[in-house]
Amino acid sequence: MEESRDHSSTEPDLSARTYLLVLGLAVVLYLLMGWFTAVFQVRENG
């Protein structure tokens, strides 16, 4: 097949910093969710 005309092969990838920022936000959110559950959730046997 012919090469794409969208120049994607020469375009720089989104920076690793962008991905780290996205994943960092996710981890912070999950930590908050874990804290929230620990404080407010009463388990079935709890």
Next chain:
Amino acid sequence: MTPIAWLVFGAFLAWVVADGVRRTFGAQSLEDYYAGGRKIPWWAAGLSVMATQASAITVIGTTGQGHDGGMEFVQAYLGLPFAMVAVSVILIPLYRRLPILTAYQYLEGRFDKPTRLTASFLFLVSRCLALGIVIQAPSYVLATVLEQDVVTMIIIVGLLTTAYTTLGGVSAVVWTDVKQMIAIVGGLLFCLGWLCWEVFGQVGFGGALRAAGAASKLGVLEATPAHTDLLPNIAGTQAPPSFWNERYNLFSGLIGGFFLHFAYFGADQSQVQRVLTSATANESRKALMISAVAKVPMQLMVLGIGVLLFLFHSISPDRAPAVFNPQAMGSLERQAESESGLREVLELHDRIEQERARELRNLAAHDGPAIDAPALSAYREAVRDVDSLRKILLAGADPEGSKAVFDWTGVLKAFETGDERRIAEFASQGGGDRNYVFPSFVLSQLPGWLVGLILAAIFAAAMSSVDSVLNSLSAATVVDFFPVVFRRERTERQKLKIGRTCTFLWGILGTATGIFALSDSSIIEQINKIGSFFYGSLLGIFLLGAFAPWARGICGVFGIVGGLACVFATYLFLDVAYLWFNVIGAVGVFLFAWLAARCGVGRKIA
């Protein structure tokens, strides 16, 4: 619905459908029809990615899930941000290197034509099954509103969507998705605000959290599994649950959810097609990052609305019906005229609801560090009893007048004596009606114009999800299979005509599937379950292409079939939660492809 609600509903719907049809004239070739001429801006593609996943199902099914089961379902999405980054880094470069229209075209270059066709066929089967369920979601809402049969609604939704998708192609899909996404988020935010105002106004923010937590509705992240036995149970045995039975916890959500979403966004044509409409690889990546950041908060919001609905119904029992399915409720009211036992059960239901409201207010007013154990126990018992009675009433409801008279006296006796086992037996006879919880709330509590807007948004959302799937099914059929069966060269105009015909035929088939797959259980879970049977193998073959240079030729087919076999064997013989199927399928692909490569299969045939 009031006339103003009908007006808003009709106007919004007409605008969305007209805009979809307007795109008919923009498509001159298959690349326009299936890839929007690669001119769609990244933010529109990103919103479309979200909208395709967050459809009417998200609103109806997930709010119902939050109402009944709490927020634990959000854990199924924990792996999503990681999956989005993985798709961006690993798969986008593979897809954007070539001018492909389906993800499976890549597999032909990397392996061989049979591998491409097998993967594409797997996608067609899985999506066709899910398509029927996607069409059902808005049909439930419309059936509720118009007091019509669900089957009639499925036919209307299916045919209307098929009509404009056939004409407009992927551009129509993306731009209607953008509109519906804005409408859905706006509608949900309004509902969230309304419920917060009502609930927090009566029991306060802290009181609401205490009451929801005491009812076990706030398990947003269960870091400690409830079951720690690491040996999976054999299917059909009565052994105590193992770690692998837990549907949602941190581990199944992060690992199983990662594989599910990696496969969904990276190997399912209905999502990859969105990625292929952007001009460059980075535009595609940016589109995916929107979901990576916004999806989990959005799920939290939707499930949160479900929990707030539970609190609202608990605080104000006089503003909630005994069951949410209006057909079942209507039938119960009619039956109660002649069945004295049912009248007593309905009175018992009202008494327990009042008790739940009283206990909830006591709990909410509690200001100390530890909740009083008897108060907590009384509240939880009332929550459980209302829930059981709802299921029992659904079991006894007889809209068609075809069932034997229900044992209402037995129900009353079981509650009088506190016979938990008997109550559970009665409750297990009833189906759920959680998909009616949100529509019932919208219709009974919100102002007329907003009812019209939210129902139109739900309807448009559903159509936009259905059209995404229709368009991608058509793309896989026309691009992957058509040239194999019909080898004659065709002009672009002829190919476009074939594409439109194929979209139309898939629409008809999907509508028929929707009618035959009717069920009352949670819609969203069903979709994820169906996907999980196939997604692991689909993802596995793409990962094999990216990371296993030793796998060539027909090894790909061995891998896909082996991965599928692993999932079905797990389903048949072991008791394992569905999120893990994705991991098992992907690992199975590598295992069987490796075995095939070791036997020299790929070398001999390729």
